[in-house]
Amino acid sequence: MLQPNPNLSDLVSDAAAGLKQRFQAEAIITAAAPGRVNLIGEHIDYCDGFVMPFAIDRYIVIAGHPNGSHEARIATAISEDIATIDLTELQQVSEPKWANYLRGVIRGFQDRGYTIPGFDAFILSSVPGGAGLSSSAALECATATFLEGLLGIHLDTREKALLCQKAEHDFAHVPCGIMDQFASAFGQPNRLVLIDCQSGEPEMVPFENPDLTVLISNTLVSHELSDGGYAARRKHTEDGLSILGKASWRDVVTADVQTHWEALGEPVNRRARHVVGEISRTISAAAALARNDFEALGPLMAASHDSLRDDFNVSCKELDILVEIARNIGRQGGVIGARMTGGGFGGSTVTLCESSKASEIAATLSAEYEKATGIQPQIFASRPAQGAHLIQ
Ligand code: GLA
Numbered sequence: 001m002l003q004p005n006p007n008l009s010d011l012v013s014d015a016a017a018g019l020k021q022r023f024q025a026e027a028i029i030t031a032a033a034p035g036r037v038n039l040i041g042e043h044i045d046y047c048d049g050f051v052m053p054f055a056i057d058r059y060i061v062i063a064g065h066p067n068g069s070h071e072a073r074i075a076t077a078i079s080e081d082i083a084t085i086d087l088t089e090l091q092q093v094s095e096p097k098w099a100n101y102l103r104g105v106i107r108g109f110q111d112r113g114y115t116i117p118g119f120d121a122f123i124l125s126s127v128p129g130g131a132g133l134s135s136s137a138a139l140e141c142a143t144a145t146f147l148e149g150l151l152g153i154h155l156d157t158r159e160k161a162l163l164c165q166k167a168e169h170d171f172a173h174v175p176c177g178i179m180d181q182f183a184s185a186f187g188q189p190n191r192l193v194l195i196d197c198q199s200g201e202p203e204m205v206p207f208e209n210p211d212l213t214v215l216i217s218n219t220l221v222s223h224e225l226s227d228g229g230y231a232a233r234r235k236h237t238e239d240g241l242s243i244l245g246k247a248s249w250r251d252v253v254t255a256d257v258q259t260h261w262e263a264l265g266e267p268v269n270r271r272a273r274h275v276v277g278e279i280s281r282t283i284s285a286a287a288a289l290a291r292n293d294f295e296a297l298g299p300l301m302a303a304s305h306d307s308l309r310d311d312f313n314v315s316c317k318e319l320d321i322l323v324e325i326a327r328n329i330g331r332q333g334g335v336i337g338a339r340m341t342g343g344g345f346g347g348s349t350v351t352l353c354e355s356s357k358a359s360e361i362a363a364t365l366s367a368e369y370e371k372a373t374g375i376q377p378q379i380f381a382s383r384p385a386q387g388a389h390l391i392q
Contacts, residue, residue, distance in 0.1 A: 001363040002215075003380040005057040006126045008032060012391050014077075015063035018122035022075040022082070025120055027063035029149035033141035033388035034059050035127035035134045036183035037216050037350050038341045039192065040304050041282035043312055045177025047237050047249040047275045048198035050282040053179055054207065054384035055187020056216065058128070060138040061391075062146045064121030072116070074102060076123045087116045093171050101136055104167025105143040109151075112163075119150055128378060130222035132340075132347025136172060137180035140164035141388040149390045158200065160388070161185040175231050176343075187387030194286055198250055205286065207384050212336075213358040214350060217365055218378040219318035221346035229345050233312060236271040240264055249275050270311040277307055294336045294352075301337030301352065302327065314344030318373055322349045325368045329361055 016027040034055040041051030067073065072085040076098070083099035085091070091107035093100055106116055123142075127135040144160050155163070161181040168176050182202055183193045191204040237249070243264050246252050257264070257272045264272055281300045288296040305323050309315035319340040326338035326349070334357030341350040353361050362379045369377045 001366045001379060002359055003378060005380060005382060008057075008059055008061075011059055011061045011124055011126055012063070015061040015122050015124040018075065018077060018124060019063045019065070019120065022122055023065075023067075023073070023120040025065045025067075028065040029146055030061065030063045030391040031142050031145035031149060031388065032059045032061045032391060033138045033145060033184050034187055034385050035138045036180055036187070037133060037214065037348070037382065038179065038183075039214070039350060039352070040278075040285045040301055040339070041179075042278060042304060042308055042339075042341070042344075043233060043314065044249070044275055044278045044282070045179040045195070045197045046175070046234050047241075047279070049249060049275065049279040050194065050196055050286070051177075051179045052192050052194050052205070052282060052286060053183040054192045055183050055387045056127075056133065056382040057385040058126045058133065058380075058382065060123065060125045060127055060135065060142040062121050062123050062142045064119045064146060064150070066150065067118045067120045069118035071118050072102070072106070073120045074099060074123065075121070077125075087118060100171040101139045101167060102143045104171030105140050105147065105164060107171070108144070108163035108167055109147055114147075114151055114153075116147060117150065121146065128218050130346070131218040131220075131378075132342025132344065133216065133218075134180035134184060134342070136168060136174075137164060137184045140167050141181060141184040145388045145390060157185050175234050183387075185388050187385060189384060189386055191384050192289075198248060205289070207289075209292070211355050213353050213355040213381050214383070215353060215358060215362055215365070215379060215381050216341070216348050216350060217322050217362075217369070218348045219316075219322060219346055219369075220375050220377060221316060221318045229314070230343055233271065233314065236268050237275055240268045240272040240275070243268065244272070249279065252276055267313070270313075274307045274311040278304060297352070298331065298335075298337035301339045305339035308340055308344060315340050316344070316346055318346065318369075318375070319344070319349055321372050322365060322369055322377065325365050326351045326361070329364055333357060333364075334361055
């Protein structure tokens with residue numbers, strides 16, 4: 001039931017083989033960047049909150065070589081088509097759509113005064129797409145890292161992540177926060193990336209206990225964050241803050257939301273309750289994890305899911321079903337906590353559980369979810385993995 005994670009070294013050699021087959025060239029530069037899962041702190045990265053994701057052991061790999069021209073030619077494993085990008089031009093949104101992530105990142109380098117030499121590249125991914133696991137941030141961070149290799153430069157990690165976030169804003173039209181690109185860029189083995197989104201500072205928090213397993217269950221119900229739901233939520237939080245007359249959500253307490261409940265109006269009042277509650281839950285969860293207090297951590301994850309479902313309205317039937325199954329397995333069955341992860345409207349859940357029972361839990365999640373929905377979910381486990389890097 002537990003799907004294995006493809007080896008990064010296998011992906012790297014498959015990408016090199018793809019480059020050879022499509023462009024008859026040897027890989028000179030290879031970059032890899034991971035997706036992410038978020039343990040807690042959802043939809044508050046754009047509200048100056050705290051978030052606690054980590055880079056997962058699923059990667060996008062780009063293998064390439066300079067081609068001596070002024071064009072980038074990019075092939076992928078999923079289509080026969082080759083996307084061509086004229087590097088003499090300042091990049092704009094264009095077709096095919098998937099290449100906009102690369103165009104957006106190239107544009108970020110162009111805006112910093114870099115001239116990108118022509119290259120051919122082949123892209124391969126083990127990050128499930130549309131699964132709330134940040135395959136887009138992985139593609140952006142892999143592209144940026146590849147370009148660093150091509151140019152022989154090294155951007156500051158924070159600047160690289162912000163460049164990638166801007167690519168997502170301007171070229172994919174998703175007004176995302178900083179969580180995904182930070183997790184993909186800063187990730188380290190055995191470390192959570194606890195981000196204070198007000199200061200923009202990531203703190204690497206140890207997550208080494210072999211008795212803990214993080215299960216990621218993909219509902220296989222896909223979402224498009226650019227279809228407006230995400231932007232609408234972000235707008236609600238901005239409206240809420242201005243009605244409350246505060247400069248930052250960090251200055252807002254639960255009593256403020258209660259006092260202004262009528263003035264905030266529906267649904268902004270519920271959105272506000274989520275933001276304030278989730279910021280405090282994430283701070284408590286980080287503290288609980290630090291003292292190995294799983295009895296405290298589980299209920300915080302549960303409350304996070306309920307708030308995303310009832311107040312922020314970004315869950316969906318399939319996510320609720322998976323979370324419910326995990327809850328029914330309960331602490332005796334080895335489940336510490338479960339919730340939806342990522343932007344929502346489909347995608348994946350995260351289940352923190354005891355390693356000795358992880359396979360059994362995955363089997364139950366899979367069987368019960370299939371019984372309820374007719375869909376066989378994709379379930380895998382991941383430990384915190386290495387962030388975006390060049391393969392030497
Ligand atoms: C998406 C966005 C992130 C974050 C999450 C929700 O993944 O890209 O910035 O807002 O949704 O927590």
